[in-house]
Amino acid sequence: MTSFARDQWYVAAYGTEVGRELFTRTVCGESILFWRTGAGEVTAMADRCVHRRFPLSEKPSRLDGDRVVCGYHGFTYGADGVCVGVPGQRRVPRTARLTSYPVEERDSFVWVWIGEREKADTALIPRAPWLDSPHYTTVYGMEPLAARYGLLVDNLLDLSHETYLHGGYIGTPEVAETPITTEVDERAGIVRVSRHMDDAECPPFYSTSTGIQGRITRWQDIEYHAPCLYLLHSRIAPVGTPPPRPDGTDPDAFHVEVVYAITPETEHSTHDFWAVARDFALDDTGVSDFLRENNRTVVLQDVVALDTLEKIVATEPEGTQELSINIDTGGLAARRILKRLIAQGISASAATAPAAPAAPAVVAAVAP
Amino acid sequence: MTSFARDQWYVAAYGTEVGRELFTRTVCGESILFWRTGAGEVTAMADRCVHRRFPLSEKPSRLDGDRVVCGYHGFTYGADGVCVGVPGQRRVPRTARLTSYPVEERDSFVWVWIGEREKADTALIPRAPWLDSPHYTTVYGMEPLAARYGLLVDNLLDLSHETYLHGGYIGTPEVAETPITTEVDERAGIVRVSRHMDDAECPPFYSTSTGIQGRITRWQDIEYHAPCLYLLHSRIAPVGTPPPRPDGTDPDAFHVEVVYAITPETEHSTHDFWAVARDFALDDTGVSDFLRENNRTVVLQDVVALDTLEKIVATEPEGTQELSINIDTGGLAARRILKRLIAQGISASAATAPAAPAAPAVVAAVAP
Amino acid sequence: MTSFARDQWYVAAYGTEVGRELFTRTVCGESILFWRTGAGEVTAMADRCVHRRFPLSEKPSRLDGDRVVCGYHGFTYGADGVCVGVPGQRRVPRTARLTSYPVEERDSFVWVWIGEREKADTALIPRAPWLDSPHYTTVYGMEPLAARYGLLVDNLLDLSHETYLHGGYIGTPEVAETPITTEVDERAGIVRVSRHMDDAECPPFYSTSTGIQGRITRWQDIEYHAPCLYLLHSRIAPVGTPPPRPDGTDPDAFHVEVVYAITPETEHSTHDFWAVARDFALDDTGVSDFLRENNRTVVLQDVVALDTLEKIVATEPEGTQELSINIDTGGLAARRILKRLIAQGISASAATAPAAPAAPAVVAAVAP
Numbered sequence A, B, C: 001m002t003s004f005a006r007d008q009w010y011v012a013a014y015g016t017e018v019g020r021e022l023f024t025r026t027v028c029g030e031s032i033l034f035w036r037t038g039a040g041e042v043t044a045m046a047d048r049c050v051h052r053r054f055p056l057s058e059k060p061s062r063l064d065g066d067r068v069v070c071g072y073h074g075f076t077y078g079a080d081g082v083c084v085g086v087p088g089q090r091r092v093p094r095t096a097r098l099t100s101y102p103v104e105e106r107d108s109f110v111w112v113w114i115g116e117r118e119k120a121d122t123a124l125i126p127r128a129p130w131l132d133s134p135h136y137t138t139v140y141g142m143e144p145l146a147a148r149y150g151l152l153v154d155n156l157l158d159l160s161h162e163t164y165l166h167g168g169y170i171g172t173p174e175v176a177e178t179p180i181t182t183e184v185d186e187r188a189g190i191v192r193v194s195r196h197m198d199d200a201e202c203p204p205f206y207s208t209s210t211g212i213q214g215r216i217t218r219w220q221d222i223e224y225h226a227p228c229l230y231l232l233h234s235r236i237a238p239v240g241t242p243p244p245r246p247d248g249t250d251p252d253a254f255h256v257e258v259v260y261a262i263t264p265e266t267e268h269s270t271h272d273f274w275a276v277a278r279d280f281a282l283d284d285t286g287v288s289d290f291l292r293e294n295n296r297t298v299v300l301q302d303v304v305a306l307d308t309l310e311k312i313v314a315t316e317p318e319g320t321q322e323l324s325i326n327i328d329t330g331g332l333a334a335r336r337i338l339k340r341l342i343a344q345g346i347s348a349s350a351a352t353a354p355a356a357p358a359a360p361a362v363v364a365a366v367a368p
Helices: A149-157 A161-165 A173-177 A204-210 A285-315 A326-352 B149-157 B161-165 B173-177 B204-210 B285-315 B326-352 C149-157 C161-165 C173-177 C204-210 C285-315 C326-352
Strands: A008-014 A023-027 A030-036 A042-046 A062-064 A067-069 A083-085 A103-106 A109-114 A137-145 A181-185 A190-200 A216-225 A229-238 A254-266 A269-278 B008-014 B023-027 B030-036 B042-046 B062-064 B067-069 B083-085 B103-106 B109-114 B137-145 B181-185 B190-200 B216-225 B229-238 B254-266 B269-278 C008-014 C023-027 C030-036 C042-046 C062-064 C067-069 C083-085 C103-106 C109-114 C137-145 C181-185 C190-200 C216-225 C229-238 C254-266 C269-278
Touching (some): A008 A023, A008 A254, A008 A269, A030 A109, A042 A109, A149 A229, A149 A269, A161 A173, A161 A285, A181 A326, A190 A326, A204 A254, A216 A326, A269 A285, B008 B023, B008 B254, B023 B254, B030 B109, B042 B103, B149 B229, B149 B269, B161 B285, B181 B326, B190 B326, B204 B285, B269 B285, C008 C023, C008 C030, C008 C269, C023 C254, C042 C103, C137 C285, C149 C269, C149 C285, C149 C326, C161 C285, C204 C254, C204 C285, C216 C326, C269 C285
Antiparallel strands (some): A030 A042, A062 A067, A103 A109, A137 A269, A181 A190, A190 A216, A229 A254, A254 A269, B062 B067, B181 B190, B190 B216, B229 B254, B254 B269, C023 C030, C062 C067, C137 C269, C181 C190, C190 C216, C216 C229
């Protein structure tokens, strides 16, 4: 049984990754080909030729203007996935078309819809406006994770691990010590976990980037929009700084928006997109370099830990149990929501269509 | 369910590979030991000691005259596979014998029979006489393929891929553009696919080896003898050259016989034997070196593509469909014939024998 | 179905391997954490945090005095496996405890009990007193084997393979030629195999270490205490040396006690512990270095052969048969005893407890 939630938007790439070269990424087990037309539009279609399944992203497949030419036998497709040429005959079979995917470029991400095409409403895409806002400077990256996406959801919803796994980078004793509050919007599929530390040590990640010396008030306000988008609103200010004003402005504090997109690649691997947007030192490339390097190090600490956990979870006996405590409230809520989204995707697909294979569903036939 | 056709001859090796060293190759999932007796005869027997299954091809197993001595406990076998000595006792159990395989050296190949011994008729072996003819010069090799043999059959029966996958080597636009004719001899299990290009670009493979400058008539006449032997009769001549004479001679054209033996190793791997025999520049080692290097490059382009396809096919959902067109007529016929041969091999084996394990079927017993 | 005998003692490590660093070893599929308390006692507990299963042996998990701190979220455990601290709350759930294992340090080995705790009687541990006796000097090591433990049991109970696999080291023609006698104590689970060679070539292993020139009487007396401990009492003396005296002393011969502990790691891998204790040249480091290097070479010859066999056995069809002869009498007895021990362990576990997962069996619950 699949563990992916279908009928959902997922981040497939940064917009900067997709250009006039053929680019492939697997999302929820589906291999998708991305490229940008001459006019600059991102396209998304199945990365398997309908003829003999050769990957269109693989050399010597190539882009020829706004057409993709398969490197095996030369089947040629337009930006809509429709086949426009085959070898040895003039007539192109009408069924020769690649599955194409709804795709939307937003907030510097390329979002792709996995599920039934007609349900793909771009209004459902959760936002991360800081990433391409002129009032923020953003550093970002993506690390491949050899672990199921659920382990990354667990990880990010329980930041007590910063103290242990990321000590010396973003963790201090106060993170693990300070209780959290959790709010769950079951209908919208959003989990909010907050931890406000009034008087805490300032970890290197923030002291070096902000220049604060001494202790801080540190707020961690998580918003997880299941299944893919995770936002951590981080507020840092020297102890004694006034709180945000009633109008919502907060000129005396530093704000960092840490954004993760958690995109399942296969049942046992995940694309771990991460971005760090700040509202200070906007033009300071030294700060950018430091935050990029430091956050990447932190992400790689998670990657090592979660890759290890995946090997354990993948081989442990059915029914192995965990022990959960208060800090896990948000993570358990996220699991519950994901379970519901997965079930909804399955029943929707069962209701409206015969079981569809993941690969191009064209009929094998010799077209004369 | 196996996908190998049993009761068939397969190419196991070139004769030059088998000598007075123990040599092993797996054919249709059966690990077979080959060596040449002092008198020069090739032998073929199971590559697993009957005692504890140690591979007889593995050091410190060794050849001692016309006997093989197992490197684990010293069980010793004659050229017929019968055990002639065991450690710690004089009496050799009567059941101690290795399965031996019918084997025939012909046209530079070592052919082995996979199936019921009594059906092994050497008259059934298809011929490739050019390979050791004094009127031809041959270059050859073998590349291991991490793909099921069916993908190589598909590949070789549809040469339109030369234009795309092998452009700059053997492919030109005319190969993909020119329609084919296909003839199928269902009873004999032979598929013939022909493509005659009257006025075509001469690819480097032929221009460099023949010295032809300018355009050519190029004939590709395929004969596939299922399951193992593939012949491509290639005729190349400058445009305007007279056709072959009524008596079959063809003194003004160049002829290249491209031979493949497609031998399944396991369900997911194949021995890709290839040979190129020519009737010109017989003593020109420069031409030999060029053709060997160039054909090997072409074969490795196929290997990369088919290894990629294997990974896709091996993980795709059951029932994934392909779209076939005219160029696939020969390949689809080959699949149909292979399917029949596989079914025949299974029903024959079911009719005449109890299910036999692939490994030596000797009885476990303490022989006093 | 498991192939491990439960309710048994197994060698998990040499005592020298376990200190004030976290040390992990998998025994019979169970990942176990070992460390020594400040007072010097060896502890053994499950190497998986009860919270999210992070391995306690994996950095940044660490030892803090006599407590282990998990590197993921900081769950902290005492030497008895009981959890004494969790993040974000004062109350520690009562069910938060790691499975702890009975453990005993003896004869230089760390023995661990795999099975029901209350049956763990240290009187059942078989002895190898030479290993830490002042009258013997011992060299030792452990080689990881990518093969099921049964293949190592087969190997060690049939030393005829010394002649072939270990020729030039410990094998001579007489080992394979000389018949054996076998005694089986089914109730105690002990197999004894003896081979007394009255006039044999002296292999380099013994000629170099003892200095004997010329032929020897060589006794090999095996005692296998299923499942884990294998003793080879080896007596070497120049031909003509008087036999051992009636009082058991044997001053004119050289004695080497070769000890193996055969510890299953997983279904397909084994810890191959080996030690060589001698009663001569006690202070000669040259002899120690020679025996260590030579025995390690011999063990690695077995490792290569058994790793090869594992690949064969793991992929061969169900019901593949072997042929056994006189030399296999001891090995077949060992298989029979192991089969019984495995069945006993399974039925005991079925009788006294519900099916228990290998990992910490604590209940998933949010402890408020």
